[in-house]
Amino acid sequence: MAIEQTNNDQNKKRLKIDSDKCTSCGTCIATRDDIFEFGEDGKAKVKDEADFSNEDLDSLKGLCPSAAIAEEQ
Ligand code: SF4
Numbered sequence: 150m151a152i153e154q155t156n157n158d159q160n161k162k163r164l165k166i167d168s169d170k171c172t173s174c175g176t177c178i179a180t181r182d183d184i185f186e187f188g189e190d191g192k193a194k195v196k197d198e199a200d201f202s203n204e205d206l207d208s209l210k211g212l213c214p215s216a217a218i219a220e221e222q
Pocket of ligand 1: 172175177192
């Protein structure tokens with residue numbers, strides 16, 4: 150499955166990572182390792198425990214040069 154997504158029921162804000170776009174550059178993880186991590190497939194994923202309640206999602210999305218980070222609608 151191409152889309153990794155969060156399952157954090159405590160927050161309305163959610164992010165997903167399109168693994169087809171992710172180049173595994175590591176920028177998002179190097180910048181915010183409290184939110185992103187590498188998955189077993191070598192692509193970035195959103196940590197299950199990531200808390201977006203006080204986050205600016207546009208800033209987080211802007212971390213990715215490949216536009217792989219998107220807000221889940
Ligand atoms: S910054 Fe984007 S391309 Fe790089 S690891 Fe994160 S999601 Fe993948």
